């Protein structure tokens with residue numbers, strides 16, 4: 208059984224690897240080794256691999272590794288569901304299992320206020336030596352499942368990283384993602400920026416991806432992401448771009464990650480990146496009469512910038 212969730216000594220809560228990664232890069236946690244097994248009475252040390260590296264090759268996604276021995280009653284080593292409760296005493300149950308028994312993650316477009324909360328002093332769990340609490344802290348925001356995974360994602364980066372993980376563990380065909388109330392297969396959420404006609408593309412936002420050049424804007428106040436391939440509309444080829452203002456990066460809680468990546472790519476002789484954007488393209492015509500397809504980036508959770516293509520070969524184009 209792979210470990211989908213571990214208790215973070217620093218955050219004093221049960222985290223999945225995606226959230227651990229976000230909290231690390233926002234500065235809320237600092238040590239990849241300060242995790243313990245989520246099982247009952249179990250203090251086995253857990254390390255979140257790839258937490259502290261700005262991953263060059265995102266095919267190696269952050270994940271938990273167990274060191275040391277489980278307790279006798281540990282659910283993880285006995286391969287049974289975790290005995291976890293929310294703070295209000297409600298048991299952690301499978302949140303959504305749709306008719307066809309697929310497992311549905313929810314992609315929330317806004318993070319809850321408490322997402323980056325630092326633990327308070329009176330938060331209690333004397334996790335060193337004694338034991339960790341039996342409850343998960345975030346009642347509404349974090350939807351822990353009976354099997355211990357966390358069903359809510361808040362960024363395109365996490366959607367991509369889960370997609371990779373589910374393909375690897377063979378569960379992809381049972382996995383769906385719910386966005387704004389609609390369930391979609393994990394694999395159909397991604398659309399390649401290629402010579403596709405805008406009129407044939409979904410009339411709602413999905414995750415577009417492709418290789419792009421990263422340029423500074425002429426104004427000097429941000430970056431332009433210019434995809435190598437163009438979208439089409441009838442016979443017209445549309446230059447396909449998105450802008451990221453420096454002020455948007457500055458405001459972002461995980462700016463250390465985003466700024467590191469985008470600057471490192473921009474410094475390269477050939478500043479190209481593999482980019483994912485959750486948005487719907489809009490057609491604009493510039494003053495010099497060039498037709499554009501623009502993605503409006505609401506916030507940086509809706510963009511993922513990679514040094515290499517993190518998806519399997521067939522996506523790398």
Ligand SMILES: [Zn+2]
Nearest residue numbers: 244246249281
């Ligand atoms: Zn254990």
